[in-house]
Amino acid sequence: MGNHNMIIPTIEDLYKLCALACLGVALLGAPEAVAEPFAVLDDAGTTAGYLARLLINEVPFPGEHGYVSEEDSCAGMLAILWVLHGRIHHVPVGYTQKDVAAVVSTNILDVITAGGERGQCDGFYRDATGKCVYAKRVGERVTYLLSIANKGGAPGRFSRMINYAQTLARTYVKSGIKEADRYASLKLVGQKRVTGRAYGWMSDNGYYSPGGWFLGIPNQFQGALGGNRFFTLLWRSP
């Protein structure tokens, strides 16, 4: 029993079809295989995506002022994460969270955005609707770094550093920080008794300090990482 509407192609038809297909490929090109990007960031609307963008924004990449090495910049990212974590979970005796973080909250996004656009983390703030956003220049730089990271035939430093930031952020959101805090056991800076741990960082310039009870961690304790100087707190009595 046949279907009266069925068209059975002849050999000649098949040859014509192949020729047409070849012509199509020649004119339009073969469909491109979609390559996996070397570096990917989570959506900026997620905690891990927002945090990763902060970590990327705060350290130098190759060619930028303050760049020493991939390892140094990644160490800087980890130290910054420890600062944020410390402002929530390791407020030292003698201080309140407000003293060290300018906010009272257990939410890392609140700690990052404290103080507004020119707050604790320059360029990271909540907009009028309460959404976590960042300054245009931050977005431009991150976008540009991503574009560099995904160039070429093989992943390089840019992609590794971006992926490190994202992995660090994702892991933190899920389960915390695996790596040790290099400043946790600091007790003395010069003759001054300190709380240990870092509670602040400033980029670039070792000539100025963040003020108040913050004290720069010297080079002998790896106080300069990823283009930043890290600051502990002077010890205060309870």
Next chain:
Amino acid sequence: MKYRIGNDRITWRLIPCALGLCVLSLTASLQGATPENGKEQAPEADPSTRLAAAADSVGIPPEIRSESYLFEIVMHLYRWYLDESDIDGLSPDSTISIWAKRLNPKLDEGDASEFIELRIPALHVIVQLKKTDYRIEELDVEVKSDWFKIVDVAKDHHKMNIQGGSVELTVGVRPLLEYVFNARSKRVLITPEIEARLKAVFRRKVVEEQIAFSPDRPEIFFASGLSPVSNELWLFWETQRKLVRFSSDVDLITPAVWEHESLLVDFFDLDTQVVVSLMETPGSNAYLTRDQVGRVLYNCIVIGHRFVVQPPQEIP
């Protein structure tokens, strides 16, 4: 214990002779005269040779040791970081010790950059220098500088520890003061190429930030100029009341660096980002102090370069 050496008259004649012989032999040995092996010893090296040998042994290259380079370093510190009170205590007839030490941080594979630290106790500063030498594969850019450039300056008012592996370099205070005095109003002009690059950056920023320009009012800029020992350039954008910092690991005179200007630029708003003291905003990294701003304005306006962007021809 007392010794007698014979007849007293003879003794008294012999003693001066013996003493004379001792003096002669002592003098001869100081001049490196014949030791037992019969070879002459080389005369003691002069101070500059000894310094060169000491510096070479700890990896401090000759360019760091040159007086002209050290003068440029101190000149940069003088213009950008030091106050008159840091200089007032120096005696014109004295010297400043600059302790140079090679640093060996762990670098990326293939990175041959060099780092030197200078500690200057008399000025209470620690300066970190870098001579870049690496490649950015993703951008196909060579990052290589001819000179050691300042990458960080830190203040240290404590008694400064001089670390092992350092060599002492010295500059005379009087010649240094003469140098900075003679150069006090030397205007460090940016090149036409740099000016063109800066204008291109601002053209893009105008579009991106949708900055409103008045067709009747030119945009006025003052640039700080490029120091041979720094990869940093500041701009005072007078009409928009902003400071702009261009900084890079690549020499700013290198054309390739300007093709990646997103990596270069920081903007500071004078109306919202200046405090007198950072104690007003402890823990924040978003502000400049009046002191910092004052230094930038001095370098941009007093000894910098003024240029104008005329709308509408040069701004889209």
